[in-house]
Amino acid sequence: MSDLFLLLMKFEPDHIYHVFNQGNNKQQLFHTRDDYKKFISFIRDYILPYADIVSWCLLPNHFHIMLVAKFDSGEFVKSGNLRFDPLTNGVRKLISGYSHYFNDKYNRSGALFRPKTKAKDLSDERLRFKEEDYLLNCFYYILQNPLRHGLVKDLAEWEFSAFRFYAGLREHDFCSKEIVRLVCEYDEKRFPELVMGRMPDYLLDDY
Known part of the structure; x- marks a missing residue:
């Protein structure tokens, strides 16, 4: 992964971000359950030390992670002559680590992901609308993805997202209900109803 890639990402402590990428040329990233589990293990290793995860979903050819950056603003990681915040470095390791695993397993070479992993700062007040809260x-939206892509007819059928956790169908997850209550006003009783609300299409341009 190039240093130019890293320079395109910069996280600020306590800001909320939507991090997402897809397979290069929309190629498939996960072929088996073990592939999904490997990517999840890399999230635990490389992202969780520097962020609280609010929402996440892995799809066959892309992924979404909504998180709150929690590293100290004085921390940095040096790579050659460049310095990066630890969460940017964690995303770099997530992408490069999984790419190495995938290429080795499937006897392939070359880029697995698109060159730029996007990190949209949801703390930016310009993303707030009078009637639609972009962050919420x-x-x-992240949890709706399996339905939007026709992978399941019921979101509870999709294992690789935070849906089951927030719906009370899974006990443990990356996420914390205490944090999501603060960030997104999460209400477990209303969650099954609210998660089915459709995000306005004009807000989806960069997803």
């Missing part, structure tokens, strides 16, 4: 819509 993003939380639900």
